[in-house]
Amino acid sequence: MTNADDPSRADEGERADAAADRPAEVDAAAGTTAGEFGRQFAAAAEKSGLGALARDEKLSGRDLLTAVGGVRGILEALLPGLVFLIVYSGLTSFAGQDPQAALVPALAASVGLAVVFTVARLVTKGQPTQAIAGLIGVLASAALALWSGDARDNYVIGFYTNAAYALALTVSLFVGWPAIGLIVGFLMGDGVAWKQDKRKYRAAQFLTLVWIGLFVARLAVQLPLYLVNNVEALGATRLLMGVPLYALVLVFSWLVARAVYPSPARSGE
DSSP: OOOOOOHHHHHHHHHHHHHHHHHHHHHHHHHHHHHHHHHHHHHHHHHHHHHHHHHOOOOOOOOOHHHTTTHHHHHHHHHHHHHHHHHHHIIISSSSSHHHHHHHHHHHHHHHHHHHHHHHHTTTTTTOOHHHHHHHHHHHHHHHHHHTTOOOGOOOOOHHHHHHHHHHHHHHHHTTOOOHHHHHHHHTOOOTTTGOOOOHHHHHHHHHHHHHHHHHHHHHHHHHHHHTTTTTHHHHHHHHHTHHHHHHHHHHHHHHHHHHOHHHHHHOO
């Protein structure tokens, strides 16, 4: 008796075929989702200047500066936090003010500067996205600190942000689509083909681990300072481990990417 004569066996055969095809279908669906994710991130990275940096044969200081936001972007990222730290430390350490009394003027100075940067972007018809995002972050952090009356809570949102990035990158590793590989692949015009190249795939895994290390390192250094209520040290390390550390990891990522994506001239193509 054949499967065609026995409906139950035919059904079993169909289920077995469906089960065999399912992993391929799931992998294809995951690849489509990952590809769309990488495409969107690569588009955002291209706008930030990372595309030019990724394709440069030599590391250009100008492209690196553009990739980290340019001079204005760096000032927008650093100055509100620096002003908060200076005003708060000055009022508590030198003027002898109560920490809660010093909190309001310090936050006002920080938020005021972020507002100035945002207005300047709008007036000059520059790209306001970064300044607006920075302003929202400063406002949310200030609101939290004012609500709790604790200056160290001005840095709490940063903990959640770093933890979220670290978690997202870790998940991308576990599902077999390292996020940094997706971004670099689309920036280099490779799409998702890098996943079939063992060398590129390992490089993608390694770089994703490096970026996870960046976010975890921030948490490992700054959380203990938060717990012991050392606002000054917390603010200083937040600044040092912000744009400067980001730029350092970016340069390292460029070096690795150029090693696995050699230029046509050097690869002999």
